Amino acid sequence: MELYHNNMSVCAQKVRVVLAEKDLKPLEHHLNLRAGESHTPEYLKLNPKGVVPTLIDNGEPIIESTVICEYLDDVGPGPALRPDNPIKRAKMRKWTMIPDTGLHKACAMVTFAIAFRHQEQSKQLAALGPADREARIERNRLGLDAPGAAEAVMHHVQVLDDMARQLDKTPWLAGDQFSLADTAVLPYVIRLEQLMQSWLWEKGKRAAVGDWLARCKARKGFAGIAAYIDPKYIELMTPTGNEARPKVEAIVARGT
Template sequence: MLELYHNAMSVCAQKVRLALAEKGLEWTSHHMNLRNKEQFSEAYLALNPNGVVPTLVHDGEPIIESTIINEFIDDAFAGAPLRPEDPVRRAHMRYWTRQLDDTIHAATSVVTLSIAIRHQFLELHDEKAIEELLAAVPNAKRRASKRFGIEKGMDHPELQSSLLRLEKMLDNMEDALRTARWLAGPDFSLADIGLVPYVLRLDHLGLGNLTIERRPNVCRWLDAMRSRKSYEEAILGRWDDQAYVANLKEKGAQAREAILLRMLSR
């Protein structure tokens, strides 16, 4: 039995839903309301002490960290392989997924929070509630970055470097896709599953024409991703929160000039 604790618009949850869909697996959904701090409840922290989504529970055994979860899914279940057989191409795949954990996810969090999500906190919570939310974050570095994003917004000290890191991600993708259909070579893999939520987040923030559309190979790859059945099942349908996306686009449009200035000030 598979159970997934997740959130519709979480980039990490999106990539796990994609892997589950590629394998054609059935799973029980436990959708977490992150605004209501459900990820910090005692019951959830017993499954995932980091207080983040997603968590996959397989026959009662919790598995955490989305990159690890996706490799587990490929190890544990039959179906089309999600990792290249060739050891060199598999290493290339892991190079991409390692970048997500090392830098890309953190950069995306800074960009999303500073541009858009901070406004939701400021509109929905008073100062005491915000402090309680921050205090519940178990990781000190993540807690400090979230505080900066809420309090400083576009003046977050890591915003420019985060935007430039995502630009570098797209540059690297563009280079890799010049000679291959997929990121790790001729075969679809966990690299493609892992990267697509982060590219989508830039599009949802209304930054597609500043970032994605300037890179034809990334555009071609994104179209190929969107044509897969797994994309419909894992990203669209009941997991496509249009109100959330509309808010991201609205706040991204309001901050567009400031974003462009930071992207050009290298």
């Protein structure tokens, strides 16, 4: 197996957590996204969307992190990361689709609006269509005041609220078993933590999310995130995240 990925990419983290849970060690190709390495003609042949991750197994490229995770659970050794009962599996998929139906986009908005707005490189912007490029330029100029930024913060809050409601009842998101439901959203909660927004679950009604996060961190799969942390990103996310906190608090208090 080969994995094209990036150390801090949330979608790549999701796949690496599953790989680590299953003790799978593919040959790794690290792509520098800011240098446009996911948009080279060679890489676009593997992943026409120009994004990471891509898994290659038996010469077959597999794209989309949610699909890759299910594939790894199909072919990989170790305990199943999907419940065997169809109802529980359906419940699991309710969570695995969350990043693909809005959370991932919201995460990109919040991450760049807080921390990376001055870092996005022209090669990444050049790969976009005109409307998307304009939106990114506005996001980089205005940060959390950019159109859509408050909605992106609230998208995270709604996911955290849904998680807390579930985790008040069961230890894991799909029930009593750790599953792809947990691996799907874990990188997004970690990103909020790296952006210094863990206050969102450290007090009051979302405390169950903090307990779940501690359980996730204690699992071997967490190495798929922890072993790849780039200290330079943390150095940037910590002060910009602290600085952004009052604005995030105001957005959450307003509810939009």
